[in-house]
Amino acid sequence: MAKIIPQRELRNExxxxMDAVSAGETFVVTRNGEPVAELRPVQAARKTFITRDDLARISAAGVRIDPDQFRRELDDAVDQSV
Structure with a gap:
């Protein structure tokens, strides 16, 4: 749950x-009692490269996808018409 703080507190503290945000807290900043901004930690970026060890670990999990069922679920979820 985000803590609500006035703009004055953001300026003075x-x-x-910033230390609290670094520790994972989220704040909603208000001006004249109205929310105007959210101050929250930045999400870590996803890796675009996967190591050989990570691939081996993921592959060992044994997750199998039924391609026919996957296609049916995809068709149900996404309108394929032009």
Whole structure:
């Protein structure tokens, strides 16, 4: 749950709030009582490269996908008409 703080607190307690955000907290900043911004930790970027060891570990999990069922579920979820 995000903590609501006024703009004044953001200005006056900048360093303390940045430490709290780094620790995982989220804040909604208000101006004149109205929410105007959200201050939250940045999500870690996904890896675009996977190591050989990671691939081996994932492959060992034994997850199997039925291609026919996958196609049916895809067709149900996405409108394929032009």
């Amino acid at each position: 900048n360093a303390k709030l």
